[in-house]
Amino acid sequence: MFAAASGGIPLDKYHTFGLAVRTQALILPAREDEVPEAAQKAAYILGEGSNILPLGDLPPVLSTRYLRGYAVLEATSDLVRVEVAAGENWDGWVRFCITQGWYGLENLAAIPGSVGAAVVQNIGAYGVEVAPWVESIYGWNKRLQAWQRLPAEACSLGYRSSVFQMPAWQDQFVITRVVLRLKRRYEPVLTYPDVVRRKHPRLLYDPLYLYETIRAIRAEKLPAEGSAGSFFKNPILKEPELADLQKKAPDIPFHPLPDGRYKVPAAWLIDKAGLKGYRLGGAQVHPRQPLVLVNLGNATPQDLWALAQHVQKTVAERWGIHLEPEVRVLAPVPTLEP
Ligand SMILES: Cc1cc2nc3c(=O)[nH]c(=O)nc-3n(C[C@H](O)[C@H](O)[C@H](O)COP(=O)(O)OP(=O)(O)OC[C@H]3O[C@@H](n4cnc5c(N)ncnc54)[C@H](O)[C@@H]3O)c2cc1C
Numbered sequence: 001m002f003a004a005a006s007g008g009i010p011l012d013k014y015h016t017f018g019l020a021v022r023t024q025a026l027i028l029p030a031r032e033d034e035v036p037e038a039a040q041k042a043a044y045i046l047g048e049g050s051n052i053l054p055l056g057d058l059p060p061v062l063s064t065r066y067l068r069g070y071a072v073l074e075a076t077s078d079l080v081r082v083e084v085a086a087g088e089n090w091d092g093w094v095r096f097c098i099t100q101g102w103y104g105l106e107n108l109a110a111i112p113g114s115v116g117a118a119v120v121q122n123i124g125a126y127g128v129e130v131a132p133w134v135e136s137i138y139g140w141n142k143r144l145q146a147w148q149r150l151p152a153e154a155c156s157l158g159y160r161s162s163v164f165q166m167p168a169w170q171d172q173f174v175i176t177r178v179v180l181r182l183k184r185r186y187e188p189v190l191t192y193p194d195v196v197r198r199k200h201p202r203l204l205y206d207p208l209y210l211y212e213t214i215r216a217i218r219a220e221k222l223p224a225e226g227s228a229g230s231f232f233k234n235p236i237l238k239e240p241e242l243a244d245l246q247k248k249a250p251d252i253p254f255h256p257l258p259d260g261r262y263k264v265p266a267a268w269l270i271d272k273a274g275l276k277g278y279r280l281g282g283a284q285v286h287p288r289q290p291l292v293l294v295n296l297g298n299a300t301p302q303d304l305w306a307l308a309q310h311v312q313k314t315v316a317e318r319w320g321i322h323l324e325p326e327v328r329v330l331a332p333v334p335t336l337e338p
Pocket residue numbers: 016044045046047048049050051052064086111112113114115116117118119120121122123124125164171173174175176222223224227228229230328
C-alpha cells in the first residue's frame with residue numbers, strides 16, 4: 001500500500017499531463033479499511049490524475065484507484081440503486097451499467113478518471129451531468145476521524161463543482177464509495193449538436209450504440225494523452241455582464257441557465273483572442289480545441305502554468321472575462337534530490 005523511496009516516486013504514469021514530477025510517497029490502499037491510516041500520511045488525495053496539474057514534486061499522495069467493486073442495494077422494474085467503489089474506472093463503469101440494463105450515464109462515456117472523482121467536480125458532457133444520478137457518498141473524514149455518509153443534497157453539486165473542492169473538505173474527505181440511482185428504462189438524451197448530427201435511428205433504442213457514438217465523437221476531438229481535458233470552466237455571466245461582453249463580441253454564443261444567468265463558451269473566448277495553437281516552451285493551446293492545454297512531450301509544470309496564466313491574462317484583456325481553471329493546480333514541495 002505504501003511506496004516511498006529516497007529521491008521520490010515518479011508520478012508521470014499517475015496523471016494525464018505526463019509531467020516528469022515525483023512524490024515523496026505514493027499510498028495506494030486496496031481495501032477500504034486501509035484508508036484511515038493512508039489518509040493520515042497523505043497531503044493530497046487523487047483518483048487517476050486526469051484533472052490535476054502538479055506544479056512540481058509533490059508531498060505524499062494517496063490514490064484511491066485500487067478501491068474496486070460494487071453492490072446492488074435495490075432493484076425494481078423502474079430503478080436500480082447501486083453502490084460503487086471510488087476507484088472503479090469511470091468509463092468502464094458506464095459501459096458495465098449499460099450491459100446490466102442500468103441507464104442514465106451513457107452520455108458520460110469515455111470521460112477519463114475514477115468514479116470517486118466524478119462526483120468531486122460533478123462531471124458533465126453532451127447535455128448530461130452525474131449529479132442527478134448520485135444518491136449519497138461515503139468516505140473517511142480525516143478531521144473527524146470517522147466514516148461518514150453524505151446525502152447528495154449535502155454535497156453542493158453544481159457546474160463542475162462540489163463541497164469536496166472547498167478548503168474544509170479538499171484532501172480531508174476520502175471518498176470511498178458512491179451510491180447511484182439509475183433507471184431501468186433507456187431514455188436517451190440526444191439534444192447535443194454533435195449527437196443530433198449523427199441522426200442514426202439506432203440511437204433511439206440501442207444504449208450501447210449511444211455509448212460507442214459518444215466515444216467516437218470524443219476520440220475525434222480530444223488528444224488521448226498529455227492533457228487534463230478542458231483547462232478552464234465556461235464562464236457563467238449575469239445579464240448585464242453578458243450585455244457588456246456582447247458590445248465587444250456581438251456574435252458570442254450563449255446558453256441561458258434556469259437561474260437567469262448565461263453560460264458562454266471559454267473555447268470561443270480563447271479562440272477569438274487568437275490563442276489557438278499558441279506555444280510556450282513544451283506546452284501548447286490545442287490547435288483544434290482551444291480549451292485544452294497540452295504537454296507536447298517535454299513540457300515542464302512551469303511551461304503549462306505560464307501558458308494557463310497567459311491565456312487568462314489575454315482573455316481578461318481582450319474580453320474583460322476572468323477564466324477560472326477547471327483543472328486542480330497542486331502546490332509542490334521543494335524539489336526532491338535525484
Ligand atoms: C482527455 C480528457 C477529457 C476530459 N473530459 C471531461 C469531460 O468531458 N467532462 C468533465 O467533467 N471532465 C472531463 N475531464 C476531466 C476529468 O476526466 C474528470 O475531472 C475526472 O472526474 C477526474 O477523475 P480522476 O480520477 O482522474 O481525478 P483526479 O484528477 O485524480 O482528481 C481530481 C480531483 O478530485 C479529487 N479526488 C479524486 N479522487 C478522490 C477521492 N476518492 N476522494 C476525494 N477526493 C478525490 C482530487 O483531490 C482532485 O481535486 C477530462 C479529462 C481529460 C484528460
